[in-house]
Amino acid sequence: MLTELVIYIHGKGGTAEEAEHYRALFPEAEVLGFDYQSRTPWEAEAEFQAYYDKVAAGHGPVHVIANSIGAFFAMCALSGKKIHQAFFISPIADMEKLILNMMSWAKVTEAELREKKEIATDFGEKLSWEYLNYVRQNPIKWTVPTHVLYGANDHLMPREVIAGFVEKIGGTLTVMEGGEHWFHTEEQMAFLDKWIMEHRE
Template sequence: MKSLVLYVHGKGGNADEALHYKSLFPDADVLGFDYKAETPWDAKKEFPVYFDFVAAGYGEVTLIANSIGAFFSMNALADKPVKQAYFISPIVNMEKLICDMMAWTGVSEEELREKKTVPTSFGETLSWEYLCYVRENPIEWRIPTKILYGSNDNLSSLETMREFAQKIGAPLTIMDGGEHWFHTAEQMVFLDKWMLNC
């Protein structure tokens, strides 16, 4: 039976990015997921329904997920029959990221609880509901996973990434000078080599 590679983009990305991975998986069908969810609870409704629909008829499914796409996937697809996953700059500790953003903005937990949402100067809106959700729904991920991380990632520290990789038993590859968003020619060559070597 044929295998499927399902690509889940990050924030501001799109399903067409999946085309990049076709040459890396020549014997599989490669599909990009054009999801609408902006919160993990919406992803929990949308992702499993889509997965069941597209995965039907395939022998195995490989997941490639980027940034918040990886976070949404871990939150929504942990129980699905995914053979293996490749995470590129995944958000692995959303609670810490939200708390970091609160610190950058100078917003206390009390203030966020009272106001419910607080817009930031860097385009994100802090949400009390979101923070409560990630605290109440810790990630449980047992699918064999490989992680690629850029040393200049501005959203997750190396310590956070190492801790998570250790917890789930995932090999962690670090690109020296790589950013959160892998997009330059040099970064994409590194990404391709990493994936082929895996």
């Protein structure tokens, strides 16, 4: 019988070493942290597909656990791959909405961004006209059975956006009241572990 594989995909500022946490939850599986370099969805498409093809060969069912923008990149790149189930933690489910919100925070108009191509913000993000155009022209098509964990105090993705996304893909949604975009406290991680154990097949 082929060994199950779990691919862990971190969020912005995260590391592949975070995969260690999930080994206890999938004791029969090989758990790998993906140390990707991509910063855009078009870069992720090539890098994520090549990584999947390399590590999935010879394994049984593949599970994906992905955080934040890691989940967005996974949806951009791995929709055509054979994935048994996915666990998305605080996914960036609507990148266009997030970019438009960041433009609003930075008081940048579409006309300005179109003209300047890139604009740095005082909250550390760089706005990109190319990125905005890409997400508009390449809508997410995700059909993998997916479970979503969302913190009610997530400052990046509104609850109604996540709910709409989950309904669209036919997934399940679990909300942690008091949870944040970044699940990291002892209480949040215990909630996360319970969520995975309840939904893993």
